Amino acid sequence: MYVQTIFGKMKPEELKLTYIHEHLYSDPPQFVKDQDSDLVLDDVLCSIREAQKFKQAGGSTIVDMTAIDYGRNIEIIRKIAKAADINVIATTGFNKGLFFDKWVYEASEKELMEWMISEVTQGIEGTDSRAGIIKVGSGYNNISSVEEKVIRAASKAHLKTGAPIGAHTEAGTMGLEQLEIMEEEGVDLNKVIIAHADRNLDVWYFKEIAKKGAYVEFDCPSKIKYYPDEMRVNAIIALVKAGYEDRIVISGDMARKSYLEAYGGGPGFKFIIKKFIPRLKIQFEEVGLDPNIVDKFNIENPQRVLVFK
Template sequence: MGFIRTLRGDISPDELGFTYSHEHIVCTPPYWKEKKEEDLLLDDKEKSKKDVRDFVRAGGKSIIDATAVDYGRNVPAVKEISEELGVHIIGTAGFNKSFLWEAKIPSHLKEVIGNYETYYEWIEKQSIHQLAVFVISEVEEGLEGTPYKAGQVKFGTGYNRITPLEEKTIRAVARAHHETKAPIHSHTEAGTMALEQIEILQSENVDLRHVSFGHMDRNIDLTYYKQIARTGAFLSFDGIGKIKYAPESARIQAILSLVKLGFEDQILISGDTARKSYYKHYDYGLGLQYIITKWVPRFIEEANEAGLDGEALIKKFFIQNPAVCFAFKK
């Protein structure tokens, strides 16, 4: 099955345990900082750590930190949380979506990627190969010049569109995947454009079984899910607790529908907890313990009522599937 690469080193897939597949722990996105969007700045290590501690105390073992270079990572702080709490955290190389690239590049990053003014300028002026080399270095050498290596590679696209620079990063990430064997994660804005992303990945000869598509519960559409799932890719339902987008009943029914169609091996669950107002210890939100303590019991009950084995499905979504999805392919 390969290995899982965490910020503290490589582990075997069976060491991963109960896993959230998409979170953000400590980050100060330059775009949102420039816009003075305080809610989107997870800038207090100790407050983030308290929420991660809640997750661990509830039975959590591992977290995929999906924060890419353009989203203001604080790699040392996240590594310290991992060490201090004994939780496995997987870091992310690659890129997010294009509008975030309007932001100015922080000075410490210019030492790593070059003296560019904005992310847009950097991505525009670099070749696909040069961007791929950067992503490869973050997997094989370390994130942002640290010795802490990424365990997945990522790209993203905007709402109902893929810009030329986003396509460029998709191809760079695909080529970095071929070189490093790292799993791929896709940001889909509001759950859109996964099929178009798949066409680009297929043109780069990527085996879709090594790709997870995020934010699927922002676009609740069973036909769309089937089209993605038939490629072998993973579908990440990572908006748990975000009732402003959809009620939990809709998410759960969508997941159960996929299970009944035989796609239970391709489902991941998480919260994408990327705002102060989502965190308990920043701003009294539901917090990182919510999925384990509140959502999981509800899902088990509804799955059992539907004639399925709820506890077995939870083990599948949070333990077995992540162990496959986030392993480096042989």
């Protein structure tokens, strides 16, 4: 059993504290940049400084979920990882259909599957850095035909490689529907992470995801424009009380300059470690829960789901 970083295989326990969904460098499609330049993270020195802040705060591993359709650059990711002395896991696969290149629409399911398998087993963009997770995604309240094709291709690639799957959900929608497609393909749902779940703060929905064996990803701590953190904390507590402490992962998905200290924004990569995790522990104690459970969300649970089987 191992996890696959950009510099090779590691034992799961070597990952230590992990953010399971971040973006160290991103160069999205031109129409996205034209609409919102805040989404462009292309200053390598700033990205290195932010990753160093993560390391200094006690972090060890970042799963970089920037897919090829959002400007993934493996050489730059390698440079950031080395400079900051952190472990990085890279992704193959795709984001949501809005970002797909023409070739994704034209490719067959088999061709997409083979491309993903090659990035997991051989390397990304001519390097020996292999992907350690497969990404899929869908739009708001809908899974288009091309998105379904990608999900099925990724599911087959998972079955061939044992790689975990990270699923983008738009505003937290369609997570269960994505899981239904994967289930039809025979995916081990214990290896699937439903991202951005807390954009849709619905505890029943979270329980249904966890009941299937998949992981509920809370990646909006500090993003008060969506919901106050109190609501996230209460949802996490409800999930733990329902018996799903092993199906919760926490990250920041801080894919904007305005979220990152090194780019002039905030609260930065250190927020979860320095502010959100301590708050969770305090509020767990207040309701009679063991605060040590909180450590699972960024240590034990990521190590379990990121393992290749």
